[in-house]
Amino acid sequence: MATKALITIQSFLGFMTAFTMASAQSPNYMNDDCHNSTTQQALTLTYQTNLHNTLLWLSSDAATSKGYNHTTTGNGTVDAVYGLYDCRGDVTGSFCQFCVSTAASEILQRCPNKSSAVIWYNYCILRYSNHNFFGNLTTTPSWQIVGSKNTTNPEELQKSEDYMQSLRREATVETNKLYAIGGFNLSNGEERYGLVQCSRDLTNVECSQCLEAMLVKVPQCCAANLGWQVLAPSCLIKYDDYMFYQITNQTSSLLPNPAKKGGKIKSTTLIIIIVSVLVALALVVCSIYYLWRQYLSNKDGLLSVNTPTSFHGHVQREDALTVDLPTIPLIWIRQSTNNFSELDKLGEGGFGPVYKGNLEDGTEIAVKRLSKTSGQGLEEFKNEVIFIAKLQHRNLVRLLGCCIEENEKLLVYEYMPNSSLDSHLFNKEKRKQLDWKLRLSIINGIAKGLLYLHEDSRLRVIHRDLKASNVLLDQDMNPKISDFGLARTFEKGQSQENTKRVMGTYGYMAPEYAMEGLYSVKSDVFSFGVLLLEIICGKRNSGFYLSEHGQSLLVYSWRLWCEGKSLELLDQILEKTYKTSEVIRCIHIGLLCVQEDAVDRPTMSTVVVMLASDTIALPKPNHPAFSVGRQTKEEESTSKTSKDPSVNEVTVSNILPR
Structure with a gap:
């Protein structure tokens, strides 16, 4: 019974982590490094084109890979671009692509006109350079991110270092996966969790060296903190008092063995308590997420495309814009329009600019972007969504979807190749x-x-x-x-x-x-x-x-x-x-x-x-x-x-x- 219940807890934890990740609007930005920040040298047009194609390839590949890949565009030329992405070991598929696409879009804004750059998010890292860095161990620059809580256990620093060393050995010697996660019992039921990961273009030896270099920094930067993270371009380590990763089938038991804590009765009681807490937490998270979405809808004054009723010519609504009209992630739209490039701009009206783009399936689209300076644009946006989502006729333009993220309000239409x-x-x-x-x-x-x-x-x-x-x-x-x-x-x-x-x-x-x-x-x-x-x-x-x-x-x-x-x-x-x-x-x-x-x-x-x-x-x-x-x-x-x-x-x- 205890074993089955433990499996249930792990599955539930995995679901909750996935739910939390899926609910997030975008991955959390951690840091970046724009190489040669003191020198501003214009990039050649060929290099810019190669860089654009490299970032597009990385974003697309992340959806079908196992979380890591690299590519070279313009191989053998002076304008060659080398690019790499590496998602955290517990993040794959759409989550990985979501992070990589966001990074690919953001890196050009944070590091404009740079021949080399690296950017970190909580779920992935993305790098590009005009020099081949594949397989090269890079430990500088490095960053330390510490939590707001201080540790109260004097033995915690030593125990955390010992445990992170064990994860390092698991990642580089025992499994050769260059990645390991796990948890341990600190004392009196207090659990601690850790993660180590290296860029998968490194060897086991290089990975071990990189993780050792990060662990050396912990006593100086993070000794008094309960949670911390130390990262470099080639590896990272993370330690905290909550399970921040997603449990996969490859991970070992991440909770302490109940049999060692006083017998069947005590273990059963502990399991019941944990399950109850998790169920309550799930309800709270779902409620907060629902209220948050409602708040955003009310704040923007957006109207529903689900069950419209008329009142003085305006259509009222009760829920969000996700029922009859598909929502398209902002990262996909940014990718398809080259981050709203002027070269892809079709025109501009009272609503705001219109851009041409291509979705991953090859569908050509026209994207209307609500102008942030337009006083009447929000009202137009409401009407566009309400009416066109409900109207279907061969002589009306077809609305494919919309996007409401990061203060962007976008409408995605079928593309009309002959313009107006x-x-x-x-x-x-x-x-x-x-x-x-x-x-x-x-x-x-x-x-x-x-x-x-x-x-x-x-x-x-x-x-x-x-x-x-x-x-x-x-x-x-x-x-x-x-x-x-x-x-x-x-x-x-x-x-x-x-x-x-x-x-x-x-x-x-x-x-x-x-x-x-x-x-x-x-x-x-x-x-x-x-x-x-x-x-x-x-x-x-x-x-x-x-x-x-x-x-x-x-x-x-x-x-x-x-x-x-x-x-x-x-x-x-x-x-x-x-x-x-x-x-x-x-x-x-x-x-x-x-x-x-x-x-x-x-x-x-x-x-x-x-x-x-x-x-x-x-x-x-x-x-x-x-x-x-x-x-x-x-x-x-x-x-x-x-x-x-x-x-x-x-x-x-x-x-x-x-």
């Missing part, structure tokens, strides 16, 4: 790729996406910021509506809502929304009408009045239609690729969508039907709405680094007369 519609539509060269057939397909796709939001989705959603830059194009140039930062839901039977904060983009906002704060599905219909006319003519509504026409795009389109000259609005690049009836019909539908009175505008279901049919008679449009917005010059959509004003808070409206 505005990058093609308002660029003189790229616009040539958009023939009439493709433009008509894009118009229909956007209309179907909006129809899904307004009538067919699980939530009745008003987008509030539909525009060319918020329509992304996949590899087949299919349109996908994105950016739900300003979106709102409606209750059944609710027709419109009012807001005191008018937020949107100049040139796309319906007049009742821009001037009175009233928004409804008809607000999106207006934006769609503006976008449809832009697609036809290839010019922005914002700034159109500055052209030779001297008036807004909407008014100019309406006057041409009234005069029977609608084809003059058509982008000249299209030449003879268009069908006259289709173009005139689309202009007619666009003008119906931008009518001044929201009641006169069609619903998106009607728009989709009108676009699909050549026989349905269309009503005569009324004069379009006033052009509301800033008077800005037309801008070409340039490179991926250009900043797009995705979200603007409107405080002053300029109204152009009819």
Whole structure:
């Protein structure tokens, strides 16, 4: 019975250690050494590339190895990089990769522009250098980390040294694993635990020498302390009064033998006490972890994607962002985006920058990173998570997951290789790729996406910021509506809502929304009408009045239609690729969508039907709405680094007369 109970305790301890490690947001940083810290010499581009590839390889390899490996990139060249990782012997698989990936990301920040560096975490060490250090014993520099409690037993120092020496012999002579852990009874039931480990590129003799060098330092640094750790690039020793490691099948009995402590009754009593304490501890840890997650959620004001309910257009929630939407570890995202490298930056909007990345399975992703300086970014983040996690349609961008770690708030989307519609539509060269057939397909796709939001989705959603830059194009140039930062839901039977904060983009906002704060599905219909006319003519509504026409795009389109000259609005690049009836019909539908009175505008279901049919008679449009917005010059959509004003808070409206 005692033996079975002891096995149960060991299994439970292993589970608790694993749970604690899994619950931690990131490994604990211990120390680093940036070689040649006094000299700042620029690294060659080749060396930087080799270093980047080395760190990526180490991070990836850690997931499938036994906790140790090394590699060389650019072997035999002056720009060669030698890299090594070594996880603690009780840490393997995902735990090891978690630590190594974190170290690979952090080492470049802590040791920028260094040709050699080493960084320690509580579960792993990572090193790189421009010189081959594999198999070289390195005991300097060394660090000592001591606990806050002082020892009260005068014999503890000697007993701890004796026991750590026994672990050294086990690691280098008895098992040849260069690693050993264990525990012993100090006195009166007080347990002590120790760990020794060497970098696995060393020989047994070198490992023994390294551990001896660390043990020599203990009396000077740590004699009065109950817990301590001494480490160097090639080895470490750790001693404490709690079991800080995970028990594995390879470890020997780590608790004292109950048979030696007074017989069956005493051992059984001890086991029952220990099990009771561990169960209570488990409950406390689980409760603290749960409350901690709840606190973070409440502090950030994040809303649930699990069971949303609507209240004044906002979705409320009760639990964390982990039910319907996958969470992706920050270290994976950092690795995939080269630690948010400027070279991988796709663009930047009101939410914050967007980066391109690749997950380990090869999936291309676009990562939206909440700007820490954005006052409105958190609200956008909430809406993005809530709405897109619940919405699935071929004409809506797909959200793959999110990440909330280390004050980062990230959204991970499917990558759209053809970027946004505005990058093609308002660029003189790229616009040539958009023939009439493709433009008509894009118009229909956007209309179907909006129809899904307004009538067919699980939530009745008003987008509030539909525009060319918020329509992304996949590899087949299919349109996908994105950016739900300003979106709102409606209750059944609710027709419109009012807001005191008018937020949107100049040139796309319906007049009742821009001037009175009233928004409804008809607000999106207006934006769609503006976008449809832009697609036809290839010019922005914002700034159109500055052209030779001297008036807004909407008014100019309406006057041409009234005069029977609608084809003059058509982008000249299209030449003879268009069908006259289709173009005139689309202009007619666009003008119906931008009518001044929201009641006169069609619903998106009607728009989709009108676009699909050549026989349905269309009503005569009324004069379009006033052009509301800033008077800005037309801008070409340039490179991926250009900043797009995705979200603007409107405080002053300029109204152009009819």
